[in-house]
Amino acid sequence: MVSFTSSSLCLLGCLISFPLVEGASVRSSCAPGWFFYKSHCYGYIRQKQPWAAAEFECHSYGHEAHLASILDDAEASILASHIAAYQTKIGVWIGLHDPEKNQRWKWNDGSLYNYKAWKAGEAKNSVNGGYCVVLASGSGFKKWKNSACDVGKHFLCKYKP
Numbered sequence: 253m254v255s256f257t258s259s260s261l262c263l264l265g266c267l268i269s270f271p272l273v274e275g276a277s278v279r280s281s282c283a284p285g286w287f288f289y290k291s292h293c294y295g296y297i298r299q300k301q302p303w304a305a306a307e308f309e310c311h312s313y314g315h316e317a318h319l320a321s322i323l324d325d326a327e328a329s330i331l332a333s334h335i336a337a338y339q340t341k342i343g344v345w346i347g348l349h350d351p352e353k354n355q356r357w358k359w360n361d362g363s364l365y366n367y368k369a370w371k372a373g374e375a376k377n378s379v380n381g382g383y384c385v386v387l388a389s390g391s392g393f394k395k396w397k398n399s400a401c402d403v404g405k406h407f408l409c410k411y412k413p
């Protein structure tokens with residue numbers, strides 16, 4: 253019984269001594285391998301898929317999951333750090349796209365398109381039909397770059413549990 257009490261006190265002491273990072277949660281209902289940040293679960297999928305197939309795979313996780321929308325600098329930094337821990341060379345699909353091909357970018361989860369992190373000169377559609385958006389590897393995954401939607405890329409899913 254003494255060892256149980258000692259272990260419990262040690263655990264309690266550790267929890268008191270080390271505060272949680274802002275937005276982090278001890279308890280979340282994220283899918284295995286996903287992480288929780290500010291009320292959302294994120295999954296970085298390291299298999300190459302075209303944009304539409306990546307969006308379809310995000311849906312397969314349920315919870316109304318979509319390719320990730322990125323709504324502020326703090327969220328962008330957390331996601332960039334997470335991706336860079338796994339790789340540094342392959343662009344990563346996010347949920348921003350131009351479905352009507354008229355330079356009116358939209359988040360596929362319905363979020364407002366207020367925050368913008370375009371790489372210089374990238375907000376306009378490219379000659380190659382860049383109507384979908386990746387986190388650019390050359391920017392440490394902090395800047396956006398348009399890309400042809402049929403190219404296979406890693407992708408980032410997001411849902412609210």
